[in-house]
Amino acid sequence: MEENIEEITINPESSDKSIIDSVVDKIRSWSRINSPWAIHYNSGSCNGCDIELLTLVTPRYDVERLGIKLQGSPRHADVLIVTGAVTFQSKDRLIRIYNQMPEPKFVIALGSCGISGGVFHDCYCVEGGVADVIPVDVFVPGCPPRPEAMINGVATLLAKIKAGNSKKESSGPTIFAMPEIPVEPAETTSANEPSQKTSLEPSSVSEENQNTSKGENQ
Amino acid sequence: MTDNLIDSNKSQKYIVPIGPQHPALKEPGHFEFTVEGEIVVDASIRLGYVHRGVEKAAESRTWTQVLYLVERVCGICSHAHGTAFIQNAEALAGIEIPPRAKVIRAIAGEIERLHSHLLWLGVAAHEGGFDAMFMYSWRDREIVMDILENFFGNRVNYSVNIPGGVKEDITPEFAEQLRIKLDFLEKRLKHYLDVVNDDVTFRARTVNIGTLGKEEMTRLGATGPTARSAGITRDIRVDRPYSGFDIYPINMILDDHGDLNARFVVRLKECFESIRYIRDVLEKIPEGELSVKFPRKIPAGESMSSVEAPRGELFYFVRSNGTENPDRVKVRTASLCNWGTIVSAVAKGHKLADMPMILAGIDPCFSCNDRMVNIVGKEKNAQLWTWEQLRKYGINYHAMQEGFNVSDCGIEQLREEK
Amino acid sequence: MTDIMNYLKEAESYLSDISEKVVYPENQTNRIDVYVAPQDIKRAVKALYDHHFGYLITISAYDTTSDDGKPQIGLVYHFGEGPTICSIRTFLPHDHRIVDTICDIIGSATVYERECRELFGIEIVGTPDKSKLLLPEDWPDGVYPMLKSFTGLTDAGKWQKESK
Numbered sequence: 001m002e003e004n005i006e007e008i009t010i011n012p013e014s015s016d017k018s019i020i021d022s023v024v025d026k027i028r029s030w031s032r033i034n035s036p037w038a039i040h041y042n043s044g045s046c047n048g049c050d051i052e053l054l055t056l057v058t059p060r061y062d063v064e065r066l067g068i069k070l071q072g073s074p075r076h077a078d079v080l081i082v083t084g085a086v087t088f089q090s091k092d093r094l095i096r097i098y099n100q101m102p103e104p105k106f107v108i109a110l111g112s113c114g115i116s117g118g119v120f121h122d123c124y125c126v127e128g129g130v131a132d133v134i135p136v137d138v139f140v141p142g143c144p145p146r147p148e149a150m151i152n153g154v155a156t157l158l159a160k161i162k163a164g165n166s167k168k169e170s171s172g173p174t175i176f177a178m179p180e181i182p183v184e185p186a187e188t189t190s191a192n193e194p195s196q197k198t199s200l201e202p203s204s205v206s207e208e209n210q211n212t213s214k215g216e217n218q
Numbered sequence: 219m220t221d222n223l224i225d226s227n228k229s230q231k232y233i234v235p236i237g238p239q240h241p242a243l244k245e246p247g248h249f250e251f252t253v254e255g256e257i258v259v260d261a262s263i264r265l266g267y268v269h270r271g272v273e274k275a276a277e278s279r280t281w282t283q284v285l286y287l288v289e290r291v292c293g294i295c296s297h298a299h300g301t302a303f304i305q306n307a308e309a310l311a312g313i314e315i316p317p318r319a320k321v322i323r324a325i326a327g328e329i330e331r332l333h334s335h336l337l338w339l340g341v342a343a344h345e346g347g348f349d350a351m352f353m354y355s356w357r358d359r360e361i362v363m364d365i366l367e368n369f370f371g372n373r374v375n376y377s378v379n380i381p382g383g384v385k386e387d388i389t390p391e392f393a394e395q396l397r398i399k400l401d402f403l404e405k406r407l408k409h410y411l412d413v414v415n416d417d418v419t420f421r422a423r424t425v426n427i428g429t430l431g432k433e434e435m436t437r438l439g440a441t442g443p444t445a446r447s448a449g450i451t452r453d454i455r456v457d458r459p460y461s462g463f464d465i466y467p468i469n470m471i472l473d474d475h476g477d478l479n480a481r482f483v484v485r486l487k488e489c490f491e492s493i494r495y496i497r498d499v500l501e502k503i504p505e506g507e508l509s510v511k512f513p514r515k516i517p518a519g520e521s522m523s524s525v526e527a528p529r530g531e532l533f534y535f536v537r538s539n540g541t542e543n544p545d546r547v548k549v550r551t552a553s554l555c556n557w558g559t560i561v562s563a564v565a566k567g568h569k570l571a572d573m574p575m576i577l578a579g580i581d582p583c584f585s586c587n588d589r590m591v592n593i594v595g596k597e598k599n600a601q602l603w604t605w606e607q608l609r610k611y612g613i614n615y616h617a618m619q620e621g622f623n624v625s626d627c628g629i630e631q632l633r634e635e636k
Numbered sequence: 637m638t639d640i641m642n643y644l645k646e647a648e649s650y651l652s653d654i655s656e657k658v659v660y661p662e663n664q665t666n667r668i669d670v671y672v673a674p675q676d677i678k679r680a681v682k683a684l685y686d687h688h689f690g691y692l693i694t695i696s697a698y699d700t701t702s703d704d705g706k707p708q709i710g711l712v713y714h715f716g717e718g719p720t721i722c723s724i725r726t727f728l729p730h731d732h733r734i735v736d737t738i739c740d741i742i743g744s745a746t747v748y749e750r751e752c753r754e755l756f757g758i759e760i761v762g763t764p765d766k767s768k769l770l771l772p773e774d775w776p777d778g779v780y781p782m783l784k785s786f787t788g789l790t791d792a793g794k795w796q797k798e799s800k
Contacts, residue, residue: 042268044268044269044270045268045293046290046291046292046293046296046375047292047293047294048290048293048294048296048374048375049293050293051293051294051337051374052373052374054356055356055360055363058340058352058353058356058357058359058360059353059356059357060356060357060360084268085270087268087269087270087772088772088774088775089269089771089772089773090268118290119286119287119290120270120271120272120275120290122275122278123270123271123272123274123275124271124274124275124781124786125269125270125271125771125772125781126270126271143290143372143375144293144373144374144375146373269770269771271781273755273782274781274782274786309663309664310663312663436691437742437743438742438743438744439691439692439693439742439744452691457716457718457719458666458716458719458720458721519661519663520661521663521664522664522667522714522721522723523664523721524693524716531693531716533693533694533714535694535696535712535714537698537700545698545700546696546698546699548694548696548698550693550694550696550748554747557747
């Protein structure tokens, strides 16, 4: 585990902090990578992703042995796992939960609906994918994704955190209002936003997102 | 914290809103209980968090597209939704699907029922603080998921139906594999039935809780296992037999206690009946085609029919106007009418501590209802609880009654929150 | 088959003095459609309820046009009994979407009535709960998404929603 600490890159901002601070940061970051706590929110999903996510904590897959814990309070969570297309009614709540989470926070959007709205993309009560409301770090495609894919999604996120390219501390206020996000394909959107986004399958995701944009323009 | 909350407010009425974000049900749900002391005197629901507008979206999609859309109304009972919709469409188009396709639909429906009931068993046990049962039943549920995946190619939203028939055939090899897995599952289910019937602590949490008589259940229009647990003979597979069940009938499982324990027993016994049915039908599955041609445009008309989903009667009302798109698709899910039963009649008069189990007892499915509940929280005495807090309060309350202190045992980290 | 016919005849006889038109649909032999006037809905439901005929499956509404081309809302009360489905049906003109509640007869109808109110703008006189069931709190007033005229929230509607 020692060498893990060594590998972690330090946020450039913290370089002028005292040595103690930077050591604390290292330890914090190390522990975060080794045991991410996740909170799950269903923003309008069909339950498919939700039951598959719950499968993760049961004996066949059991992600708790890998240090990943699902728990209930946003205040304790590092990772927000969102399933489903975002409906108008749950949009505010999703933003509230996101804002309640302590920094740094990461978001995983699960399933086709989380990516673009999926089959529900042009329904009247659907805002779109999760990325239309809050910044997303990792997309996991599938309807629903297999549990293995979800574990891979978390692993991808951890690799990103470790590489230090998913830091959001410098992104300022984390209140995201809808009108500020331009209706554009995801690749362009992510470049404009302070946060960085990635996906497991960039090509398919960008396609899906283009569909969403069309749906919204109608 | 939870103890103080109740003790200090014994005399006055106040509202406990719960949810919508909570970890146990894996779905957003918000309930509001008005309590006097610790007795619930009123309960209400606000749905809509998962309302996506599927019924409207169906009007702008073709018949085939709608099939895949309605399967995603609910990921747990997706086959029931697909079957209910497509059998309406087939009735409108005036086509009869081949008997083999009918039987495969029935088998898929029963496999889905196994998976849904095992899922429910785990979740309901979890609400009662019985996490070991949750883990065991979900482990065994993986066997059903394996069957679904081997058979239909996906674990959830498996799309067995296509317009005019089914997608996949049941091969002899698959049937053999299925029998072996069902044998194992039956053994495990016997064990769970023993637990439900004999375990003292489990019975203490379920017997005579949430009881509703036959009369009242009938009046409120409860369906599915919830109704059958009170002795109401209401099972769409028997009453209005649809695909497959008209060829090979299935038996109805009844219980006459009408309490929470009866709901466990009925669901578990239904699992046995499903296993028996699948075994029997695999022996005599008719030979023939899997599908017939389905027209692009369907003549104008109306059709209504139901399917016995794991949670109860799933009703579809479909209108066609002679074009490629349906004119109206109306969905009435089982959770909705059972919700009315439980909340309006059962919850009142029970302790707040019993609420998680009672709610879990109807197997509520929010996405099925396209609905969810939200926080009002403007009332003077309103205090927000999460579902988790309510669950822990429930477990702790009953442990105290029995003279245990659960937090000392380290089973539940009761003081974890705040 | 005779069994099904008996059920259907039974339902027809209970509603004989209220019904305007009785239809036995050809594509589904286990159904009966009884058309009544909008003001008679409550009487019809009470007649079935008093005779213990079936249980209320749901209340459906749909947007349609009458034979002479006027837009109207079709309202269907589905009752299930044994193998049969009996539907009490009526039509409400678009400019007069009012019907009596049946919640005082069948209490669990409240969720279905709330749904019809919200999605079709049908005013249900005397329904106990008029709060929103499905749509978001900030959904613009007077916009009923299940009507055929609704094709998605316009920019104006969205603006109204966000400015609230």
